[in-house]
Amino acid sequence: MAAFRIVCMASPSDLIPGLTEPVPLQNLVIQKGPLASIHLDVLRLDLVHPLVSGNKWYKLKYNLDDCLKHGVRTVVSFGGAWSNHLHALAAACQVVGVEVVGVIRGHKPDVLSPSLKDMQAMGMRLHFVTREAYRRRYDAEFHSELIDALGCDPAVTRIIPEGGSNASAMLGCAEILSLHGIQPDDYDCIAAACGTGATLAGLIFGAEGKGRFLGVPVLKGGDFLVQDIRKRLMDFGCDYQNWQLRTEFHCGGYARQTDELQQFIRRFSEETGVPLDRVYTGKLFFALERLVESGDILPGSRILAIHTGGLQGNRSLTES
Numbered sequence: 096m097a098a099f100r101i102v103c104m105a106s107p108s109d110l111i112p113g114l115t116e117p118v119p120l121q122n123l124v125i126q127k128g129p130l131a132s133i134h135l136d137v138l139r140l141d142l143v144h145p146l147v148s149g150n151k152w153y154k155l156k157y158n159l160d161d162c163l164k165h166g167v168r169t170v171v172s173f174g175g176a177w178s179n180h181l182h183a184l185a186a187a188c189q190v191v192g193v194e195v196v197g198v199i200r201g202h203k204p205d206v207l208s209p210s211l212k213d214m215q216a217m218g219m220r221l222h223f224v225t226r227e228a229y230r231r232r233y234d235a236e237f238h239s240e241l242i243d244a245l246g247c248d249p250a251v252t253r254i255i256p257e258g259g260s261n262a263s264a265m266l267g268c269a270e271i272l273s274l275h276g277i278q279p280d281d282y283d284c285i286a287a288a289c290g291t292g293a294t295l296a297g298l299i300f301g302a303e304g305k306g307r308f309l310g311v312p313v314l315k316g317g318d319f320l321v322q323d324i325r326k327r328l329m330d331f332g333c334d335y336q337n338w339q340l341r342t343e344f345h346c347g348g349y350a351r352q353t354d355e356l357q358q359f360i361r362r363f364s365e366e367t368g369v370p371l372d373r374v375y376t377g378k379l380f381f382a383l384e385r386l387v388e389s390g391d392i393l394p395g396s397r398i399l400a401i402h403t404g405g406l407q408g409n410r411s412l413t414e415s
C-alpha cells in the first residue's frame with residue numbers, strides 16, 4: 096500500500112529511471128545540398144532514454160501513470176514484429192512492474208525478430224494473431240475475447256491501442272515543446288513524421304494555436320490522417336488550422352523504401368552525425384530536403400524537426 100502511495104505522488108517522469116530530460120535541441124550545420132539553405136534544428140527525442148525512446152516516452156507517460164493510479168495489473172497492446180511502441184512499452188512495464196501482453200500481427204515466425212526477442216526478454220508475453228483478427232484491434236468485442244483468451248482479470252487489465260495513440264498519449268506529446276522551452280512562433284515550421292498522427296495532434300494541441308506544423312505520413316494514402324488528426328484535436332475541443340500534411344513522401348508505403356531514401360539517410364547521417372530510422376524519421380528529413388528543393392520551404396526558413404526515435408527498428412535492415 097505504501098509503495099502505491101509513493102507512485103501516486105510521483106510525477107510520471109519519476110517512473111522511469113535514466114530519462115535524460117530535457118533532450119538536446121541541436122542546430123544542424125549542413126554544408127551542401129538543399130538543406131544548407133535553411134536553419135534546421137532537431138529536437139533529439141531519440142536521446143530521452145535508451146529503451147523508452149523518442150515520442151514513445153511522451154505517448155506512454157500518462158498511460159503508465161494512469162495504470163498505476165488505477166491499480167492496473169496487466170496492459171495489453173498491439174503492433175507488428177518491429178513495433179517501436181511495443182518495444183518501448185515492454186521496457187517501461189518491466190520498470191514499473193506491470194504485466195504486459197503484446198498482441199502481434201501475423202503468425203508466429205520460426206525465428207523471432209530481434210525486436211520481438213527483446214520484448215520477450217523484457218517480460219512481455221507475445222500473443223500472435225492472424226492478420227484478419229488483427230484488423231479487429233479497435234473493436235471492444237475483440238478486446239473482451241482477448242482478455243478472456245489471455246486469462247486476464249478485466250477489472251485490472253488496460254487495453255492501450257496500437258502505437259499507444261490515445262488521449263493520454265496526446266497529453267504527453269502536448270508537453271514536448273514547453274518541456275524543452277521551445278516557443279512555437281520561433282519557427283516557420285515544426286515538422287514530425289506521422290503514423291497514427293497522435294504525436295502531431297499532441298504537438299499542435301500543446302502549442303495552443305501558435306506556430307505552424309507539418310506532418311509527414313509514412314504510409315501510402317495518408318490523406319485519411321487529416322480527418323483523424325482533426326478528430327483528435329476536436330476531442331480536446333480544438334479546431335486549430337495551423338497545420339498541414341504532405342502525403343507524397345511515403346516512398347512506396349509503410350516500412351517500404353526506395354534507393355533514393357536509403358542514399359539520403361546514409362548521406363544525412365554521415366554529414367550531421369544524427370542517426371535516422373528508415374520507417375519514420377528518414378522519411379521526415381527526406382521530405383524536408385525535397386520541400387526545400389521544390390521551393391515549398393523557402394531559403395532562410397527556420398525549421399524544427401522532431402526526432403521521434405525508432406532506431407531499434409533499423410535492425411530489420413540486416414534481416415531483409
Ligand SMILES: Cc1ncc(COP(=O)(O)O)c(C=O)c1O
Nearest residue numbers: 179290291292293294375403405
Ligand atoms: C519512431 C516513430 N516516429 C513517429 C511515429 C509516429 O507517431 P504517431 O503514430 O503518433 O503519428 C512512430 C509511431 O508511433 C514512431 O515509432
